[in-house]
Amino acid sequence: MLFRQLFDAESSTYTYLLADLATREAVLIDPVLEQVERDVRLVQELGLKLQVVLETHVHADHITAAGLLRERTGARVFASARGAPCVDRQLSQGDVVRVGGIEVRVLETPGHTDDSLSFLCDGRLFSGDALLVRGTGRTDFQNGDPGQLYDSITRELFSLPDATEVYPAHDYAGFTMTSVGEEKRHNPRLAGKSREDFVAFMKARQIPPPRKLDVAVPANRACGLSEPSSPHPA
Amino acid sequence: MLFRQLFDAESSTYTYLLADLATREAVLIDPVLEQVERDVRLVQELGLKLQVVLETHVHADHITAAGLLRERTGARVFASARGAPCVDRQLSQGDVVRVGGIEVRVLETPGHTDDSLSFLCDGRLFSGDALLVRGTGRTDFQNGDPGQLYDSITRELFSLPDATEVYPAHDYAGFTMTSVGEEKRHNPRLAGKSREDFVAFMKARQIPPPRKLDVAVPANRACGLSEPSSPHPA
Numbered sequence: 001m002l003f004r005q006l007f008d009a010e011s012s013t014y015t016y017l018l019a020d021l022a023t024r025e026a027v028l029i030d031p032v033l034e035q036v037e038r039d040v041r042l043v044q045e046l047g048l049k050l051q052v053v054l055e056t057h058v059h060a061d062h063i064t065a066a067g068l069l070r071e072r073t074g075a076r077v078f079a080s081a082r083g084a085p086c087v088d089r090q091l092s093q094g095d096v097v098r099v100g101g102i103e104v105r106v107l108e109t110p111g112h113t114d115d116s117l118s119f120l121c122d123g124r125l126f127s128g129d130a131l132l133v134r135g136t137g138r139t140d141f142q143n144g145d146p147g148q149l150y151d152s153i154t155r156e157l158f159s160l161p162d163a164t165e166v167y168p169a170h171d172y173a174g175f176t177m178t179s180v181g182e183e184k185r186h187n188p189r190l191a192g193k194s195r196e197d198f199v200a201f202m203k204a205r206q207i208p209p210p211r212k213l214d215v216a217v218p219a220n221r222a223c224g225l226s227e228p229s230s231p232h233p234a
Numbered sequence: 235m236l237f238r239q240l241f242d243a244e245s246s247t248y249t250y251l252l253a254d255l256a257t258r259e260a261v262l263i264d265p266v267l268e269q270v271e272r273d274v275r276l277v278q279e280l281g282l283k284l285q286v287v288l289e290t291h292v293h294a295d296h297i298t299a300a301g302l303l304r305e306r307t308g309a310r311v312f313a314s315a316r317g318a319p320c321v322d323r324q325l326s327q328g329d330v331v332r333v334g335g336i337e338v339r340v341l342e343t344p345g346h347t348d349d350s351l352s353f354l355c356d357g358r359l360f361s362g363d364a365l366l367v368r369g370t371g372r373t374d375f376q377n378g379d380p381g382q383l384y385d386s387i388t389r390e391l392f393s394l395p396d397a398t399e400v401y402p403a404h405d406y407a408g409f410t411m412t413s414v415g416e417e418k419r420h421n422p423r424l425a426g427k428s429r430e431d432f433v434a435f436m437k438a439r440q441i442p443p444p445r446k447l448d449v450a451v452p453a454n455r456a457c458g459l460s461e462p463s464s465p466h467p468a
Contacts, residue, residue: 007408045420174241186279
């Protein structure tokens, strides 16, 4: 399997490219609108065919490239049943997305937003904005809920093997990945902290809303296109 | 083997952490002064002992953390015999650096600077500022030489297997890695280009010098410390 991590410096967003090297079929997770030329070109140079775009959630800090990639490549867009209405397939807990020989298992991990999913593929966890390196997503908009996020991380993600590699949707300190075991031991919001500790910490935080919140959320509910495009039949 | 890629957003520098998971001995390649707290903490949290800092070259765009890491952890600093006088061991073509079970092979790849090395370890090439993703290092200071850089890349690095993963010292477009085969085919400065083409392209470029050139080069010749520290006996 081919695996590539890509970064958008403006929003500190990680995009992930997975591909079956036998069939050349590919999946992009959380592509960013401003990087669409880079990503389309990379897919083309690697001789891949983009089949599926996966969204971990309706993002508030950047606009997705999902809709534009669907128009340009014919890829289908998959995300949570609780998220954007523009998608081609609504995903729920336990679903498996198959692209060539790649199998991506869907985990519902709400709390950052109510539509947040994580994706597990070949020992790698794509944790969206639920679990970050030594941090977590925020919980103060889009139906975020700190208690729910604590449960998603500690019951769902921390039940995975310690060696599971964790690839977040963002990082702001130059980390590119972590592991489940490492976050259990060293995440300052979670290690040795009770649900009550976590909820109190998250509720006490005073941080400004994402700069693009009012633009990004409605745009992302239309898969990043100002004119909503029609989903393809699944 | 443990492998981690770390990023310094201000200078767009990648730092690499390699470790033998049995002996817990670790190597850092191209650490950045401003990230020393992050990196020391990560090494500690992962239960590692930093043994060696490798420098691909005397950097002009950021100050190395090598000297400070030597002071704080007892690690030794290795770099080219043509580079900084502050190092504990001078490396040349074909040398092998052994740390626990990790073997790093040294390749001399001058052209960006005259002291530029690349490091090969377990199918991964750390290409410094010689070969970048779809680009190359510049050649207009520190005894840079475009003809020499073309030879280093095409004769030395492109003789490695196509599947060799390439991890550069910098990226400015959000790529985290590439492969030898991919750069042979898709690097716009190299694919289908003669030595003369490359030299003409590099000589015609008009780009401002690195902002930190006058500070970083002398600082890095002292391993990033304003007061040069003594090398440990090798």
